[in-house]
Amino acid sequence: MQVTGTVLTTRRVDAYHALTVVAPGIAERFRPGHFVSVAVGGGHTSMVTRRAFSVHDVKSDYGGTVELVFTVRGRGTAWLAERRARDTLDLVGPLGRPFPLPRDPAHCVLVGAEYGSAVLFPLADALLARGCRVDFVLGGAGAERVFGAMRARRIAETTTLTTEDGSLGLRGRVTDALPSVIADTRADAVYACGPMETLRAVTAVGMEFDIPVQVAVEERMACGIGVCMTCVIPVIGEDGATRMVRACAEGPVFRGERVRFEDVGTIPFDALGAPGGGARHVS
Amino acid sequence: MSVDMRTFLAHVELANPITTAAGCASSGRELAQFFDLHRLGALTTRSITMAPRAGRPTPRMAETPSGMLNAVGLQGPGIEAFLERELPWLAQRGIKTIVSIGGGTVAEYSELARRLADAPGVTALEVNLSCPNIEDRGRIFAREGSAAAEVIASVRSIMRYDVPVVAKLAPDVADIVSVARACVDAGADALSMINNPLGMAIDTEALRPSLAAVTGGLSGPAILPLAVRCVWQVHAALPGVPLIGIGGVMSGRDAFQLVLAGACVVGVGTALFHDPYACLRIERELEDLLRARGFQRLADAVGLAHRPPGSAPRHLLVDTEESAP
Numbered sequence: 335m336q337v338t339g340t341v342l343t344t345r346r347v348d349a350y351h352a353l354t355v356v357a358p359g360i361a362e363r364f365r366p367g368h369f370v371s372v373a374v375g376g377g378h379t380s381m382v383t384r385r386a387f388s389v390h391d392v393k394s395d396y397g398g399t400v401e402l403v404f405t406v407r408g409r410g411t412a413w414l415a416e417r418r419a420r421d422t423l424d425l426v427g428p429l430g431r432p433f434p435l436p437r438d439p440a441h442c443v444l445v446g447a448e449y450g451s452a453v454l455f456p457l458a459d460a461l462l463a464r465g466c467r468v469d470f471v472l473g474g475a476g477a478e479r480v481f482g483a484m485r486a487r488r489i490a491e492t493t494t495l496t497t498e499d500g501s502l503g504l505r506g507r508v509t510d511a512l513p514s515v516i517a518d519t520r521a522d523a524v525y526a527c528g529p530m531e532t533l534r535a536v537t538a539v540g541m542e543f544d545i546p547v548q549v550a551v552e553e554r555m556a557c558g559i560g561v562c563m564t565c566v567i568p569v570i571g572e573d574g575a576t577r578m579v580r581a582c583a584e585g586p587v588f589r590g591e592r593v594r595f596e597d598v599g600t601i602p603f604d605a606l607g608a609p610g611g612g613a614r615h616v617s
Numbered sequence: 618m619s620v621d622m623r624t625f626l627a628h629v630e631l632a633n634p635i636t637t638a639a640g641c642a643s644s645g646r647e648l649a650q651f652f653d654l655h656r657l658g659a660l661t662t663r664s665i666t667m668a669p670r671a672g673r674p675t676p677r678m679a680e681t682p683s684g685m686l687n688a689v690g691l692q693g694p695g696i697e698a699f700l701e702r703e704l705p706w707l708a709q710r711g712i713k714t715i716v717s718i719g720g721g722t723v724a725e726y727s728e729l730a731r732r733l734a735d736a737p738g739v740t741a742l743e744v745n746l747s748c749p750n751i752e753d754r755g756r757i758f759a760r761e762g763s764a765a766a767e768v769i770a771s772v773r774s775i776m777r778y779d780v781p782v783v784a785k786l787a788p789d790v791a792d793i794v795s796v797a798r799a800c801v802d803a804g805a806d807a808l809s810m811i812n813n814p815l816g817m818a819i820d821t822e823a824l825r826p827s828l829a830a831v832t833g834g835l836s837g838p839a840i841l842p843l844a845v846r847c848v849w850q851v852h853a854a855l856p857g858v859p860l861i862g863i864g865g866v867m868s869g870r871d872a873f874q875l876v877l878a879g880a881c882v883v884g885v886g887t888a889l890f891h892d893p894y895a896c897l898r899i900e901r902e903l904e905d906l907l908r909a910r911g912f913q914r915l916a917d918a919v920g921l922a923h924r925p926p927g928s929a930p931r932h933l934l935v936d937t938e939e940s941a942p
Contacts, residue, residue: 607669
């Protein structure tokens with residue numbers, strides 16, 4: 335659904351921006367893993383594509399608020415970073431398919447790189463409410479790029495932090511720390527969000543331990559609702575066939591081992607409808 | 618007073634002039650989450666091909682000033698799955714559906730028309746002519762009147778007489794009027810314009826083209842003036858041919874420009890990416906604009922901008938009617 339939300343608060347969180355927006359209908363339908371899309375640039379904007387953001391927090395005050403976390407990457411996010419309290423925002427959501435939750439209490443490791451960590455916090459709340467054990471592994475390039483370390487420490491059994499420059503926690507990537515965390519916590523499942531390369535590595539670790547990995551992908555989108563066909567990635571279906579599926583409509587959450595990470599950005603030759611399989615013309 | 622928004626695409630009546638542009642409404646179900654598709658004049662499907670197509674690699678999209686480039690490459694399920702799953706879903710709900718088809722040879726277009734000829738729920742057939750002709754070194758059908766005409770003549774001869782065949786034209790051609798005329802002479806019942814002109818953007822960080830396919834179709838408000846020009850020229854040359862005006866329509870005012878230039882139906886594309894309710898908003902805004910100018914029927918405004926300078930509007934404004942002796 336589409337909501338004209340009012341910005342409640344804005345804050346800086348280390349290297350990132352966080353916006354809390356009053357968006358009643360969205361907050362009440364939200365499930366962990368859902369995302370929202372935002373129109374940027376105001377009324378007669380020259381920016382025609384929406385920006386998709388994962389939701390860091392949902393609260394029921396003021397009729398329902400959602401908090402978005404983002405980093406300034408271009409004109410659209412720069413505009414968003416300039417929003418102040420009481421400004422209005424055009425939001426569409428909740429979008430996508432949420433994280434599946436374990437039926438019985440399980441031990442879950444939540445892995446987040448950079449601001450991809452944001453999406454894991456509503457998930458952690460939902461898992462804790464079901465009696466699951468939650469452990470975090472959060473990482474980033476440097477200390478100021480590790481998102482949500484404080485909150486993770488407050489709610490999780492253990493929190494392991496990694497930075498590539500060694501300025502916080504262990505030196506290295508989240509996947510360097512992940513095997514020992516899985517072993518120590520006797521984890522039953524892994525949930526991950528972050529850049530494709532991180533998700534690929536997390537999935538590889540999960541497969542080594544033979545436990546399921548649920549990944550939330552961050553793919554560039556124009557619409558977020560499944561009509562523009564620009565956010566596709568190669569995913570193996572139930573029938574074993576690879577299809578180019580939309581990260582916004584069929585995702586953003588996928589089972590890690592179903593995603594052909596090595597082939598993201600290409601059309602694998604064996605994908606359904608790949609060139610050479612019939613009509614070759616393009617438009 | 619409400620404005621009569623009904624319009625005719627050839628002999629087919631539509632409740633209002635707003636349709637989705639081909640490739641911008643996916644299978645229809647995605648938009649149905651937001652609003653009742655019956656409120657559209659018609660829904661235009663993505664271009665259906667014979668075989669399933671995986672499309673182009675990513676990145677497929679780049680935002681540009683007041684527009685975007687896309688190189689999706691007609692990703693779709695192929696005619697088989699379309700007839701099995703997508704068209705029946707639309708037909709059962711009674712949603713007016715313009716089916717877009719794309720092919721690499723005249724034979725492929727013809728085969729698509731054959732498969733669609735007996736399928737229930739095809740309101741009109743739109744022929745996407747902006748596909749490379751694999752029998753002619755990949756030259757785009759729409760760039761050559763004779764190639765476009767060959768496709769249209771073949772599709773027209775196969776399609777049922779009561780289903781209009783619409784030729785979709787590309788703007789980046791030397792003379793759009795001659796291509797339009799060739800299509801009409803070959804039997805096209807209506808024309809739609811414009812398809813995306815080709816564009817390109819370069820990523821100045823990566824120092825490479827922004828799109829994996831290098832070039833892509835430009836859409837969005839950046840191309841509205843191009844669409845208005847094409848509709849104007851074709852309507853001036855072929856005033857009797859119904860035109861679907863498409864290209865960068867973001868508001869009712871944009872749609873009104875295309876109507877005044879000669880379009881009796883208006884397609885909404887990129888605006889849907891920005892606002893899922895764009896079609897309804899644009900239809901409402903267009904109706905408000907017509908009402909504010911005293912029009913009682915949409916049909917009275919079609920091509921009105923072509924009247925000679927200094928001549929009175931063709932219709933009577935409400936207030937002048939009342940003040941008349």
